[in-house]
Amino acid sequence: MFLSDVSIRRPVFTAMLSLCLIVLGLMGLGRLGTDLYPDVSFPVVVVTTVYKGAGPGEIETQVVKPVEDAVAGISGVDKIHSWSRENLSTVVVQFTLSTNVDRAVQEVRDKIAGIANKLPQTADAPVVGRVDLSATPILTYAVSADMPSQSLRRLIDDRIKPALAQLEGAAEVRITGGDTREIQIDVDLDKARSAGVSPLDIAQRVSAENLDLPAGRLALGASELTVRSLGQFRDVDEIRALPVARSRTGSQVRLSEIATVTDGVAERRTVARLNSQDAVILEVVKQPGSNTVAVSDAVKQVLKEMAPEVGQGFTATLLIDQSELIRENAHEVWIALVFGGAMAVLIILMFLxxxxxxxxxxxxxxxxxxxxxxxxxxxxxxxxxxxxxxxxxxxxxxxxxxxxxxxxxxxxxxxxxxxxxxxxxxxxxxxxxxxxxxxxxxxxxxxxxxxxxxxxxxxxxxxxxxxxxxxxxxxxxxxxxxxxxxxxxxxxxPGEVHKENAVAAGLRSFLDGTERVYARILGWVLAHKWATTGITVVVLVLSFGAASRLGAEFISPEDRSQFLVDLQLPDSSSLSETEARTGEAEALLRKLPEITAIYSIVGTNGDVNKARMRVLTVGKGERTKGIPVLKDEARALLTPLVATRVNLSDPPTIEGLGDYYPIMVRITGPDLTRVNQEAERVAGILRGLKGTEDVRVEANPPKPELQIRIDRARASDADINAAGLATQLRLAISGDVVAKLREGTNETDIRVRLAERDRSTPERVAQLEVYTPRGLRPVSDLAQVELRDGPSVIEHENRERQIAVYSQLAKGAALGDIANALKEQVKLSPLPPGYAIVYDGQMKSLDEQNEAFTLAFGLAFVFIYMVLASQFESFKHPFTIMASLPLALVGALLGLVVTGYHLSMGAMIGVILLMGLVTKNAILLIDGALQHLREGDSVDVALMKAGPRRLRPILMTSAAMAIGMVPTAVGSGTGSEFRAPMAISVIGGVITSTFLTLLVVPVVFAAMEKVRFWKTPKVETPPVPEEAPVSSGPSRAA
CATH class of the missing domain: 1.20.1640.10 (Multidrug efflux transporter AcrB transmembrane domain)
Incomplete structure (x- = not known):
């Protein structure tokens, strides 16, 4: 060949070319980033709108519906999912994977801009962003110190966060938990009424007084002066002394006389806890494309250096470290890589x-x-x-x-x-x-x-x-x-004899004997082709019959030394009640000796009746129980919790993609009552299937709320509209941040609201007097005030109301089997028109995986055939070589059955690798046979010469691959659950395909030689010297 001829003639050039490749490779290695997964862009756009004071019903009709209608017409939209919560609207627009993410974001922004005038005027402007996997935290810390929670939060905001944010590769530092300072002006309604001012007047006065404004410039000859009007509050005492009215005697009424001004903390809607103690959680997000390990190391170094400077017992407890997971995964893979390489070299030495x-x-x-x-x-x-x-x-x-x-x-x-x-x-x-x-x-x-x-x-x-x-x-x-x-x-x-040691002589004798035994077996096979074919068919049928019991799953659950516990209390539960119940759960879980820490967030996603605990355990190698066993024990311990729904799960395979349950079924339709009935039916089916656990219906039941429905006739008589009434009520009850107190670089919110006693009960709210152009009027005179049930969360799937059903899998259960059984039973009772069932989660991913790999297998067959047909200038011999593929599949599937693994993504990768490997072996065998055919030998003679001659390289490559996979197959390190099925399928497939290929492919080759697609003219080829048989004597090594 030209390339090898040039290399042989020009050794220095060849050496320099190889050296150049090595130098460039080492330079590239030094510049490669390190991450857990490839940098994947998902075309998913999120539209978030804050509408303070609005309930889920108002959010749904006034915000979500206009947004959904606007984005539904964009080209490439695959799915629209939305949540309407109190004060918040979230619309997730998922595009087809071929859509450009930047274009999708821009088109959504354009559509939202076009409906801005249709949204409520008091709602914040919608925020459009994209879902970015790289925007998930790579490090999570729980920070503690010997200081009040407010001081700790201020320390983190002022010192820790800026120091980490400026590190190379750091994109964002997120803070959760702790107390945030807030100046609270609690207005006494009776005193304000006596002074002749309303809470709204006070809010407007505070906002107007807290201003610094430029007034222009004064020209003074050759110079000029800037004129500024300074009105911003300098401290809390200045706020207390603010005049807000005049008494009947004409004296000033200061704010402190009609309101309590407190330098306090903001009301919490989320609480972070570590091991049952209040904590401040710090999360670090890296920039896309940056090195996760390098950024993590830099963050750890900064925190280590700052701890002595801060003092006061400052401690940052590392809870989640993606860089460690990356290191452990890489370590396991490097071990397999080095061991596999060493075994390959050893096998070659044994054969050569x-x-x-x-x-x-x-x-x-x-x-x-x-x-x-x-x-x-x-x-x-x-x-x-x-x-x-x-x-x-x-x-x-x-x-x-x-x-x-x-x-x-x-x-x-x-x-x-x-x-x-x-x-x-x-x-x-x-x-x-x-x-x-x-x-x-x-x-x-x-x-x-x-x-x-x-x-x-x-x-x-x-x-x-x-x-x-x-x-x-x-x-x-x-x-x-x-x-x-x-x-x-x-x-x-030729014939020269060299002395060999006993080991080498023994190996040579064994290899030569193997060739002789194979030659005899091959001779019998070629003499009994029909018997060989029959035996092969029987073996295939029996093997595939045994493999039919093999279950299917998306990705094998991975032991990351942690699991999640979700708690859900009744929707009317307060944050304090949920926190107390979380404390009970934490105490119960600490009975498990394997648990090292429990990190909890109370009030997840703004729902104060929900909590999520991330339970951390000792390392995988330090315990005898797997995560599934620990989850079962934890589930049993949490059973006594009163009025609490408990769900245990593994962390998402890819952090940042949200909850990703094995079984997710979404039921959509116009009538929520009927949708709920169908959801309960699906849940009942799941509970009846063996292998499911923690089945729940995410129906978001209604929760009690105080509804104030305006009486438009009465309100019109008082010259007040719905917006004016709602604005005063929001100010009175939740309060408004009307200004900020600026002290140096620090800003503190100033909130105006009614005093607690004036808004503590539904009766007090009904008796609140609001200001109208016609004087003070009680709320009950202008609106109907009543306690009723209202929606807690309204969820849409493709603009239809939906209810979801979730289920976890029990240990050893196969996702594919349960999914098939569920679908079969659901089909027995079809839904009425207008209603639909959508399968999501890992069920959907499993279907997509099967479709993707089926396409990959099909294309691989086509491409392999095209390569082989081109190589051998034959339409038939590619079929001969590809006959070895089913033989490999037998061993792969049986290997998974014997070891108890399911057919997962990792196993399918192994099967694909086998396609290339067994094809490689068959090519060597058929290529040798064709060479002898061209020399004039008969088919059987050509096979008898080529088989033993090509036996050694086939055995070498197969043994190197199989033995090199052993560490991966038996490994128990991080990520082994994904890699082990892959290695087992490769080992099993290599073993069966090697032996069956050496025996079955010759039979297929002989049969195909009798097939003629068309008559081709004979082409004279240069004679090829007859190859001498492999020597069986002592070594004649170089």
């Missing part, structure tokens, strides 16, 4: 029994891996779980090409050729076969890189990385390997 040849072949391994780093750098990839997984899988493949080339060169040397000729001729002998095997691997993994859906987004870097690695390996096998063989190998004299 040639230290020099093994050294030459093994150089392909580090060179290819390092060269791949340069390709990854050019493509702007990171060292993440998918790219490292690709490299670890490729280890057994990267050395294959060099091994096959080296083995062919060794065969030429044993025939007595000089090293230069042996290197050139040996490479030419197998060059096209090696090229075909590499292109077959690329044909397998390129479709993986372009799979549709979320699965394809994550596997793009995986497929491209493996493809790049094997292409670099092909280049090395055609350049560095033949060049070194030509320079370092010694000429051998």
């Amino acid at each position: 029994l040639d230290g020099r040849g093994t050294f030459i072949s093994s150089l392909a391994l580090p060179t290819s891996v390092i060269g791949t780093f340069f390709v990854m750098y050019l493509l702007d990839y990171t060292l993440n779980q998918m790219t490292l997984l690709g490299l670890s899988l490729a280890i057994g493949l990267l050395i294959d090409d060099a091994v096959v080339v080296r083995e062919a060169i060794t065969h030429r040397l044993e025939k007595g050729e000089d090293p230069m000729s042996a290197a050139a001729n040996g490479t030419n002998d197998v060059g096209l076969a090696v090229l075909a095997t590499t292109l077959s691997l690329v044909a397998v993994f390129v479709p993986v890189a372009f799979m549709p859906g979320i699965v394809g987004q994550f596997f793009k870097q995986f497929g491209i990385t493996i493809s790049a690695a094997v292409i670099v390996s092909l280049f090395i096998s055609f350049t560095l390997d033949p060049m070194l063989s030509a320079r370092l190998a010694k000429k051998r004299v």
Whole structure:
């Protein structure tokens, strides 16, 4: 081949080319970012609108509906999901994955701008943003110190947050919990009435007085002076002394005479806790594309240095560390990579029994891996779980090409050729076969890189990385390997005997014996083709029958030494009640000795009746119980909690994507009562299925609320409208932030509201006197005041009201089996027109995964066929080679059945890898047989010559791959749950496919040789020297 011929003739050029590849690869490695997953962009846009004082019903009709109607017409919208909560509207617009995220955000902004005049005037302007996986926290700390909560929060806001935010790669620092300072003006309604002012007057007066405004400039000859009017409050005492009215005697009435001005703390709607103590939670978000590990290390260093400076017992307890998870995952993959490489080299040494040849072949391994780093750098990839997984899988493949080339060169040397000729001729002998095997691997993994859906987004870097690695390996096998063989190998004299030690002699005897045994078995197989075919069919049928019990799942649950506990109290529960119940749950969970910390957020998503606890345990290697067992024990401990719904789950596979339950069923329709009935029916079906637990209906039942419905006739008589009444009520009850007290760089909200006693009960609210142009009027004179049930949260799916049903899976349950059983039972009672059931969560992802991998398998078959047809200039022999694919599938599925794993995403990756590997082995065998056919041998004779001749490289590559996968298959480190099924499927598939390929493919080849698609003219080919049989005597090593 031209490339190998040039490399042999110009060794210095070849060495420098390889060295250049290594240098570029090392430079690229140093600049590669490190992350847990690839940087994936999901075209999801979120529209958030704050409408203070509005309930879910008003939010739904006045905010959510206009927003949904506006964005529904945008091209590429896949799904619209919305939540209407008290004071808050959230609309999530999900686009098809092919949509450009920036374009989607801009189009949504344009649509929202077009309906701005249709939204309530008192609502805040809608905020449009995108969902960014990189915007999830990489570090979460619980901060404590020997100081009041308000002082600690101020310390974090003023010192800690700015110091961390300015670090390179840090995008945002989020603070949750702790007390926030607030100046509260609680107006005494009776005193205000006596002074002749209303709470609204006071709010407007405070706002108007707290101003610094420029008044212009004064020209003073050659200079000028700026004139400023200074009115901002300088301290709380100045606020208390503010004149707000005049008494009947004409004296000033100061604010402190009719209101209590308190330098206090803002009302909390969310509480953060660590181990049952009040805490301030600090989260650090990195910039997209930055190195997670580097940013995490920088944050830890800053906090370590600041602790002594702050003093007062300042402690930052690390709760969640994505960088540690990345390190552990990378460590496990690097171990598998190094062990796999070492085993591959050892296997080659055992088969070649040639230290020099093994050294030459093994150089392909580090060179290819390092060269791949340069390709990854050019493509702007990171060292993440998918790219490292690709490299670890490729280890057994990267050395294959060099091994096959080296083995062919060794065969030429044993025939007595000089090293230069042996290197050139040996490479030419197998060059096209090696090229075909590499292109077959690329044909397998390129479709993986372009799979549709979320699965394809994550596997793009995986497929491209493996493809790049094997292409670099092909280049090395055609350049560095033949060049070194030509320079370092010694000429051998046929028949020359060299002394061997006992181990080498034993290995050689074993390998030669293996070839002889295989030759005898192959002879029997070729003499009994129909019997072999029948036995193969029986084996396939029995194997696939046994594998039919194999369950399916999306991703195997991963043990991250933590789990989540969600608590939900009745909707009327207060924040204090929810916090108390959370404390009870924390006390119960601490009975488990494996638990190290419990980090709780009370009031999740603004719902004060909900709490989420993240329970941290000792490391995976330090306990005997798995997370599923601990969850079962925790569930039993939490059973005594009164009036509390408890749900336990694993953390999201990808933090930041929100809750992602195995079973999620959404029921939509116009009538919420009927929707709820259908949801209960689905929940009943799930509870009756074996393998489900924590089944719940997320119906968001109504909660009691004080409804004030305006009487428009009476209100008109008083010259007040609904907006005026609502504004005064909001000011009276929740209060308004009307100004800010600025002290240096610090700003503190100033809130005006009624005193607690004037707004403490529904009766007091009904008796509140509001100011109208016709004088003071009680609320009860202007509106109907009554206690009624109102919605707590209103959820929409594609603009229809919806109720969701969620379920977790019990230990060992297969998602695919439960999903199929659920769908079958749901079909028995069809929904009426206008109603729909949507399957979501991991159920949906499993379906998308199956579709994506089915497409990848189909494309891989097509591409492999095209590569093989081009290589062999034949339409039929690609079918011969591809007959080995079902044989590999047998071992992969049986391996999963025996070990108790389900058919998950990891296992499917292993199956795809097998497609390339077994095709590679079959190519070597068929290529050898075709060479002998061209020399004039009959089909059976050609197979009898090619089989034993190509046995050794086939066994070498297969053994290297299988043994290299053992650490991954038996590993128990972080991420092993994902990698182990992949390794087991590869090992099982390699074992069965290797033996069956060596026996079944020759039979298929012989049968296909009798098939003629069309008559082709005979093409004269140059004679190929007959290859001598593999020597069985003592070593004639170089």
